[in-house]
Amino acid sequence: MREMGELWSQLGSLMATIMFVYAMYEQFFPHHLRVYARKYTQKFTRLVYPYIQISFPEFSGERLKRSEAYTAIRTYLSANSSERAQRLKAEVDQGRQDSVVLSMDDNEEITDEFHGVKLWWSANYTLPRTQSFSFYPSSEEKRFLTLTFHRRHRHLITTSYIQHVLNKGRAIAVDNRKLKLYTNNPSNDWYGWKRTKWSHVNFEHPSRFETLAMDPKKKEDIVKDLERFKTGEKYYAKVGKAWKRGYLLYGPPGTGKSSMIAAMANYMNYDVYDLELTAVKENTELRKLLIETSSKSIIVIEDIDCSLDLTGQRKKKKKEKDEDDEEKQKNNPVKKAEEEEKKESKVTLSGLLNFIDGIWSACGGERIIIFTTNFVEKLDPALIRRGRMDKHIEMSYCGYEAFKVLAKNYLEVESHSLFPTIEKLMGETNISPADVAENLMPKSADEDPEICLKSLIKSLEDAKKKAEEKAEKKAKEDMEENEKKELAKDEKVEDTGKSGEEVEENGIH
Ligand SMILES: Nc1ncnc2c1ncn2[C@@H]1O[C@H](COP(=O)(O)OP(=O)(O)OP(=O)(O)O)[C@@H](O)[C@H]1O
Numbered sequence: 001m002r003e004m005g006e007l008w009s010q011l012g013s014l015m016a017t018i019m020f021v022y023a024m025y026e027q028f029f030p031h032h033l034r035v036y037a038r039k040y041t042q043k044f045t046r047l048v049y050p051y052i053q054i055s056f057p058e059f060s061g062e063r064l065k066r067s068e069a070y071t072a073i074r075t076y077l078s079a080n081s082s083e084r085a086q087r088l089k090a091e092v093d094q095g096r097q098d099s100v101v102l103s104m105d106d107n108e109e110i111t112d113e114f115h116g117v118k119l120w121w122s123a124n125y126t127l128p129r130t131q132s133f134s135f136y137p138s139s140e141e142k143r144f145l146t147l148t149f150h151r152r153h154r155h156l157i158t159t160s161y162i163q164h165v166l167n168k169g170r171a172i173a174v175d176n177r178k179l180k181l182y183t184n185n186p187s188n189d190w191y192g193w194k195r196t197k198w199s200h201v202n203f204e205h206p207s208r209f210e211t212l213a214m215d216p217k218k219k220e221d222i223v224k225d226l227e228r229f230k231t232g233e234k235y236y237a238k239v240g241k242a243w244k245r246g247y248l249l250y251g252p253p254g255t256g257k258s259s260m261i262a263a264m265a266n267y268m269n270y271d272v273y274d275l276e277l278t279a280v281k282e283n284t285e286l287r288k289l290l291i292e293t294s295s296k297s298i299i300v301i302e303d304i305d306c307s308l309d310l311t312g313q314r315k316k317k318k319k320e321k322d323e324d325d326e327e328k329q330k331n332n333p334v335k336k337a338e339e340e341e342k343k344e345s346k347v348t349l350s351g352l353l354n355f356i357d358g359i360w361s362a363c364g365g366e367r368i369i370i371f372t373t374n375f376v377e378k379l380d381p382a383l384i385r386r387g388r389m390d391k392h393i394e395m396s397y398c399g400y401e402a403f404k405v406l407a408k409n410y411l412e413v414e415s416h417s418l419f420p421t422i423e424k425l426m427g428e429t430n431i432s433p434a435d436v437a438e439n440l441m442p443k444s445a446d447e448d449p450e451i452c453l454k455s456l457i458k459s460l461e462d463a464k465k466k467a468e469e470k471a472e473k474k475a476k477e478d479m480e481e482n483e484k485k486e487l488a489k490d491e492k493v494e495d496t497g498k499s500g501e502e503v504e505e506n507g508i509h
């Protein structure tokens with residue numbers, strides 16, 4: 001016991017001596033001598049200290065983008081650290097609020113082994129040079145992971161082990177993956193305490209290709225296309241094409257464009273970035289948003305024709321609408337502010353084109369971009385040319401085959417005596433799958449499928465009647481218009497004394 005006490009006191013005096021020597025050194029040694037001393041100390045340390053350290057910073061490239069390597073390694077370490085680390089950090093799993101994820105705490109170290117070689121990982125951070133009190137994490141706080149190993153294993157570690165960790169980390173992330181739906185925040189929120197460009201929630205849309213009502217051949221074609229894309233990394237590299245694919249979904253409202261996107265995301269197991277263009281103020285913001293998207297994702301711009309003034313046509317229509325709405329908005333300050341915000345948006349067609357081309361060149365692979373529109377003819381050809389939007393998919397009104405899918409899903413009915421009537425009516429009139437689905441949904445638990453089918457027949461008959469009335473009205477209007485033209489022509493003939501043909505040739509003035 002006395003020996004222990006002596007040892008402690010000796011250690012204490014040794015520490016005091018070291019501190020004294022260091023203080024003298026700092027005080028009396030000129031700066032340039034200290035630089036020399038540090039240099040040679042480092043050389044000496046390198047000679048006697050046989051370990052190599054590699055650090056993996058959290059952010060790369062001026063804090064623009066979270067390093068993928070850092071994320072993958074953290075995932076790998078989290079999977080290993082819960083058993084090996086002594087100090088752990090617990091965070092609530094964003095996907096399942098009832099479970100926590102354990103990872104190694106800051107400045108904690110764990111060991112790993114690879115082909116019999118022992119190595120050490122530690123999680124570190126550096127504080128900002130000037131410290132000031134803040135409730136929120138400092139933007140200058142830099143986190144990094146450090147790998148330490150003996151220099152004799154340099155080759156094995158740099159060529160195999162790091163790749164092994166990255167692959168494992170990515171695989172674990174895919175296994176644990178919960179699909180997310182991201183929406184972009186207005187740029188005012190980008191720099192506050194939230195500091196995120198995208199907000200996310202779990203993506204739990206039930207739409208799948210099996211539940212999607214459309215022509216089976218078309219569906220099969222799309223699934224094959226996606227499959228080719230998913231497994232095509234090597235092919236894309238071989239032909240020198242970026243591993244991205246653009247889809248344009250177009251068709252009338254309620255034909256399943258949004259459902260198709262959800263089905264694609266579920267099939268591919270990709271996150272969805274729902275980009276709301278009206279919340280983006282300018283082209284540079286678009287680029288920043290793009291940089292923050294991750295691979296294995298679908299970037300969606302819905303109703304592209306409504307998000308931007310893409311053509312003169314659209315502008316005119318909006319102007320007319322604005323005039324209509326002006327009066328209403330005068331008395332509604334909230335709407336007015338919203339409208340003003342929309343007007344502030346300065347994203348241009350060329351900005352959008354650069355954004356898409358950026359996806360193709362500026363960020364990593366495995367990304368899909370989807371545009372949807374109700375009016376394909378309104379879009380600028382530059383926006384939807386092949387190479388940008390590689391595949392154009394028309395989502396059309398409900399055909400008989402699509403109806404059968406819905407009947408099976410909603411009513412569990414594969415054939416029925418009313419089916420031929422429905423088939424005939426569907427050939428004669430247009431109805432959206434959304435309307436069919438609405439009719440087929442039983443209104444009470446014990447509702448007979450026949451009642452639903454009859455309700456659908458009624459809707460089809462109504463739609464047919466409406467379409468006929470509309471066609472009749474249109475024919476009548478056309479006839480009246482022609483009559484007016486004829487009348488105007490006759491009046492001109494009487495005034496000028498020329499024949500009808502002559503007036504026609506020269507035009508009516
Ligand atoms: N092809 C379809 N297959 C299955 N269900 C569909 C289909 N189309 C529409 N529906 C049903 O109708 C609802 C609306 O469809 P969805 O939102 O996908 O249409 P949309 O084409 O995106 O319409 P909009 O152009 O108005 O955005 C869906 O929730 C779904 O229940």
Ligand SMILES: [Mg+2]
Nearest residue numbers: 257258259302
């Ligand atoms: Mg939609």
